Amino acid sequence: MASGNVEKLELSFSAVPDKPKKDWVLMSLRVLAFLATASATLVMALNKQTKNFVVATIGTTPITVSITAKFHHTPAFIFFVIANGVASLHNLVMIGVDILGPRFDYKGLRFVLIAILDMMNLVLASAGDGAATFMSELGRNGNTHARWDKICDKFESYCNRGGAALIASFIAIILLLVTTVMSISKLKPKN
Amino acid sequence: MESITKARKICHLLLRFLAFGATLSAVIVMATSHEKASVLVFQFEAKYTNTPAFKYFVIGNSLVTVYGFLVLFLPPESFLWRLAVATDLVFTMLLVSSISAALAIAQVGKKGNSHAAWLPICNSVPKFCNQVTGALVAGAIAVIIYMILLLNSIHRVLDPLILRKC
Numbered sequence: 079m080a081s082g083n084v085e086k087l088e089l090s091f092s093a094v095p096d097k098p099k100k101d102w103v104l105m106s107l108r109v110l111a112f113l114a115t116a117s118a119t120l121v122m123a124l125n126k127q128t129k130n131f132v133v134a135t136i137g138t139t140p141i142t143v144s145i146t147a148k149f150h151h152t153p154a155f156i157f158f159v160i161a162n163g164v165a166s167l168h169n170l171v172m173i174g175v176d177i178l179g180p181r182f183d184y185k186g187l188r189f190v191l192i193a194i195l196d197m198m199n200l201v202l203a204s205a206g207d208g209a210a211t212f213m214s215e216l217g218r219n220g221n222t223h224a225r226w227d228k229i230c231d232k233f234e235s236y237c238n239r240g241g242a243a244l245i246a247s248f249i250a251i252i253l254l255l256v257t258t259v260m261s262i263s264k265l266k267p268k269n
Numbered sequence: 270m271e272s273i274t275k276a277r278k279i280c281h282l283l284l285r286f287l288a289f290g291a292t293l294s295a296v297i298v299m300a301t302s303h304e305k306a307s308v309l310v311f312q313f314e315a316k317y318t319n320t321p322a323f324k325y326f327v328i329g330n331s332l333v334t335v336y337g338f339l340v341l342f343l344p345p346e347s348f349l350w351r352l353a354v355a356t357d358l359v360f361t362m363l364l365v366s367s368i369s370a371a372l373a374i375a376q377v378g379k380k381g382n383s384h385a386a387w388l389p390i391c392n393s394v395p396k397f398c399n400q401v402t403g404a405l406v407a408g409a410i411a412v413i414i415y416m417i418l419l420l421n422s423i424h425r426v427l428d429p430l431i432l433r434k435c
Contacts, residue, residue, distance in 0.1 A: 152384075190423065
């Protein structure tokens with residue numbers, strides 16, 4: 079009878095898992111989001127186009143002026159680059175934390191911090207997105223009421239590259255939203 | 270324990286009411302901003318419908334106002350609160366992107382952009398610019414309150430029985 083009890087005790091001790099299983103779905107989502115935000119940052123930061131314009135003609139020689147369109151001419155795009163840069167850094171740090179596992183835990187505070195930081199990241203990324211979307215819309219269509227000319231007909235590839243960076247940022251936001259919902263759902267009540 | 274629960278619920282309700290008020294005032298202030306001005310020979314009127322960014326701001330904030338009004342009447346123990354937290358997250362994103370877009374366009378209107386040859390318009394229509402600034406401030410307050418509400422929901426998930434001050 080006593081040996082039966084001891085056997086039962088031993089079985090129950092070995093059935094306790096010593097490592098929580100890794101969440102591969104969350105990790106792959108974070109990797110994808112990191113790739114999307116990093117590519118959005120890089121494409122927008124390296125966005126540059128120079129074009130020569132004929133300003134006046136003296137006699138037979140035209141005077142050309144070369145104008146460059148860069149991303150840091152507009153505060154909206156600067157904010158876009160900064161926001162997506164911070165977001166990709168955050169994703170990188172979160173991937174590192176996921177890989178290193180629960181070694182850096184303090185009474186379960188890890189999950190709360192991850193959820194809160196994920197939320198802040200989502201808010202920052204969507205703010206950068208909103209500003210850049212409407213600024214590029216202004217550049218593409220101009221605004222007749224304020225007499226602002228559109229610039230996309232002259233700087234075609236600058237606008238296209240900016241649009242590509244925006245699409246990457248939209249994909250990143252959707253991925254970040256799913257990631258945030260998953261990290262919040264990982265929090266469990268203390269009882 | 271009962272009084273703490275009640276204080277917490279009142280605090281939560283107060284926060285939601287403040288958020289509803291902030292978004293409502295942002296919509297009203299932005300929608301009633303218009304000013305006529307004459308530059309040289311032209312007569313032009315500055316309204317919020319001139320820019321898609323301001324239209325997006327008004328539409329986004331009115332959606333959140335309707336949602337905030339409906340959520341005020343949700344009974345406190347219903348199981349729909351999980352859906353409310355998820356919708357809170359999505360609407361916070363909407364609010365943040367709308368205020369960021371409106372801020373970007375308003376900055377161009379105030380300072381112009383010398384590289385693109387865009388002149389600032391705030392000198393001709395100062396009253397319109399001031400009202401837009403007021404609407405943006407109300408929108409910013411709404412964003413901050415919604416983020417506090419999100420942190421509050423996370424806190425509530427963690428210890429539903431041990432209730433502290435909100």
